[in-house]
Amino acid sequence: MTIEASDADLAVRVAEGDNDAEAEVCRRLGPRIRLYGLRHLQSASAADDLVQQVLLKMLEALRAGRLREPDKLAQFALGTCRMTVVELRRTARRQERLLAEFGPDLIPDPAPLPRLDEAQLARCVQGLKERERSVVVLTFYDEHSAAETAGFLGISEANVRVIRHRAIRQLRVCMESAA
Numbered sequence: 001m002t003i004e005a006s007d008a009d010l011a012v013r014v015a016e017g018d019n020d021a022e023a024e025v026c027r028r029l030g031p032r033i034r035l036y037g038l039r040h041l042q043s044a045s046a047a048d049d050l051v052q053q054v055l056l057k058m059l060e061a062l063r064a065g066r067l068r069e070p071d072k073l074a075q076f077a078l079g080t081c082r083m084t085v086v087e088l089r090r091t092a093r094r095q096e097r098l099l100a101e102f103g104p105d106l107i108p109d110p111a112p113l114p115r116l117d118e119a120q121l122a123r124c125v126q127g128l129k130e131r132e133r134s135v136v137v138l139t140f141y142d143e144h145s146a147a148e149t150a151g152f153l154g155i156s157e158a159n160v161r162v163i164r165h166r167a168i169r170q171l172r173v174c175m176e177s178a179a
Contacts, residue, residue: 025055034047
């Protein structure tokens with residue numbers, strides 16, 4: 001039976017450069033930090049990010065010997081959690097204000113799409129070789145994946161992608177020459 005090291009012992013060992021002590025701090029405090037994040041951030045991914053940020057800040061402080069009371073490691077983790085969540089919320093509010101104020105100026109109005117000449121497109125598709133036309137129709141009209149198209153035509157997926165790429169290039173040239 002092994003006796004678990006106290007928080008103070010772990011803090012001192014981390015300051016001395018003990019990697020096993022760092023791993024133990026992370027193992028011991030990571031789940032608590034995650035629970036704090038889930039409660040206060042209400043997002044699993046945000047809680048996971050909080051765990052990383054807090055553990056990083058804690059380990060940096062421990063390595064530098066900045067923890068005044070090593071026996072209060074858990075309280076230090078809680079305080080670091082609180083400050084990190086406050087900082088995250090402040091940053092989010094600032095970003096929202098800036099986006100509301102300057103966002104419309106940053107996102108230009110999309111240019112209207114040119115009118116598609118459907119008759120010309122039909123002529124261009126008819127001008128493709130049969131295999132190219134089959135790949136284009138199966139891919140874009142029937143919405144089949146490359147694997148499904150390959151299975152249907154009895155060719156490899158790579159071949160489907162090459163044929164599709166060449167057919168699109170031919171269609172582009174055909175449509176541009178008509179314009």
